[in-house]
Amino acid sequence: MFALLFATFGVILSAKYSNITNDQSALLALKSHIIHDPHNFLVTNWSTSASVCNWIGVTCGSKHQRVIALNLSPMDLTGTIPYQLGNLSFLGWLDIHDNNFHGSISIEFADLHRLKYFHLGNNNFNGEIPLWFGSFA
Ligand SMILES: *[C@@H]1O[C@H](CO)[C@@H](O)[C@H](O)[C@H]1NC(C)=O
Ligand SMILES: *[C@@H]1O[C@H](CO)[C@@H](O)[C@H](O)[C@H]1NC(C)=O
Numbered sequence: 559m560f561a562l563l564f565a566t567f568g569v570i571l572s573a574k575y576s577n578i579t580n581d582q583s584a585l586l587a588l589k590s591h592i593i594h595d596p597h598n599f600l601v602t603n604w605s606t607s608a609s610v611c612n613w614i615g616v617t618c619g620s621k622h623q624r625v626i627a628l629n630l631s632p633m634d635l636t637g638t639i640p641y642q643l644g645n646l647s648f649l650g651w652l653d654i655h656d657n658n659f660h661g662s663i664s665i666e667f668a669d670l671h672r673l674k675y676f677h678l679g680n681n682n683f684n685g686e687i688p689l690w691f692g693s694f695a
């Protein structure tokens with residue numbers, strides 16, 4: 559009960575003190591962890607000269623102008639998922655299936671409290687998907 563209250567409070571605080579700049583840093587961290595982008599989807603498009611809300615695969619909410627959905631499928635991307643993705647505090651939808659992401663899914667994903675849908679299939683993740691992931695399925 560206290561843990562739940564505390565977690566809820568934490569979400570409110572992190573949402574209050576973060577902004578679209580945090581979302582941009584998180585996505586730039588993801589971009590820097592992509593080692594092969596054969597169709598150049600992200601190379602020029604994910605540029606700081608444009609708002610992240612105009613980046614390919616990124617959807618922002620109309621109310622808060624924060625990243626609510628990420629759809630990078632299928633882009634033939636090779637790379638890993640950095641822990642910073644857990645900073646996308648408004649993310650509700652994550653679809654990265656049909657790529658070549660590998661490595662492990664960091665526990666920092668547990669920070670994505672608003673995540674309601676995710677599709678990670680057809681990648682090369684190793685290890686087990688953490689148990690708490692099942693709570694969304
Ligand atoms: C986001 O927050 C940081 C630190 O509080 C601030 O410096 C920056 O100007 C803010 N950016 C936007 C787009 O509001
Ligand atoms: C993510 O959030 C943590 C904790 O608030 C912060 O230290 C880190 O710099 C953030 N990372 C990015 C990429 O914004």
Ligand SMILES: *[C@@H]1O[C@H](CO)[C@@H](O)[C@H](O)[C@H]1NC(C)=O
Pocket residue numbers: 602603605608612613614615
């Ligand atoms: C990035 O891609 C989006 C969606 O295809 C497009 O609307 C936008 O103009 C592109 N931005 C740049 C800088 O190429």
